[in-house]
Amino acid sequence: MAILEINDASVSFGPISSRYEVLQDLNLKVEENEFVAIIGFSGSGKSTLMSLLAGLQNATSGEVLFKQKQIAEPGPDLGMMFQNYSLLPWLSVLDNVKIAINAVQPKLSKPELEEKAKHYVEMVKLDHAVDKKPQELSGGMRQRASLARTLSLDPEVLLLDEPLSALDALTRSELQDQILNIWEKDKRTVVMITNDVDEAVLMADRIIPLTMGPSATLSDEFKVNMERPRNRHTLNDHPEFMRLKSEITAFMLGLNQESKKCTGATIPMPKVIPKNFSPPVMAPTFKQNPVTIKKPNNVA
Secondary structure, eight states, X not given: OXXXXXXXEEEEESOGGGOEEEEEEEEEEEETTOEEEEEOOTTSSHHHHHHHHHTSSOOSEEEEEETTEEOOSOOTTEEEEOSSOOOOTTSOHHHHHHHHHHHHOTTOOHXXXXXXXXXXXXXXTOGGGTTOOGXXXXXXXXXXXXXXXXXXXXXXXXXXXXXXTTSOHHHHHHHHHHHHHHHHHHOOEEEEEESOHHHHHHHOSEEEEXXXXXXXXXXXXXXXXXXXXXOGGGGGGOHHHHHHHHHHHHHHHHHHHHHHHHHTOOOOOOOOOOOOOOOOOOOOOOOOOOOOOOOOTTOO
């Protein structure tokens, strides 16, 4: 039985007379402990889709279900990790995690709260920075803190909205491995938004493309039939990895070309006329008149 479902859901904004359809006729089923990646171009509605799953956005039509019940509002069972860090800048790493735990488990004693917060900070390898404020951390460390805070809620479903997109390649690969290690240990259900094909194939069980907007919808899925754990260092020699990467890339490029044909999208080039510059005006020169010095009358 699917733990998370979207049935014929659409999301639109604006007045009825001029509605803007962001997502249309979405259908999705995510099984328990499954890792699903949704891939799409910028502006296609990926973050809106993730907000729909998290209960942050209501569907205009259709339904979104968690364990067969309509998702009406955000809750701790659906842990959302955003693109930005969303950390409280005046709190330390440990206190940012504590405040999240306290929100869902207010009856924990202070020692229990401290122990649980430290457990999740250590899980993301930030135990050396528990007392640091967000402005004292690198981008990768801030994202680790954000991951620790989300995991501390003990969510049944982890929703990742392009959390690694702003990181450099080395930090991104380290966090990919960390998320995979946590997922393999705890076996949570994960839905991840990404625009990176390699990342999707490395991490997911299924990859589902989101078509171009407006009125974007979920397309046919690609199943990743690769054994786990996956070794990133040997992926480029894995025939299934290369096949999937090639097919998904070609499919996404086809979506892009099809969208351009449908919209007739062309980029108008501005008519720029080079400006004629006059020779630079030189500083004026002044002819110095000779100075005559008059002698005093009483000097011989």
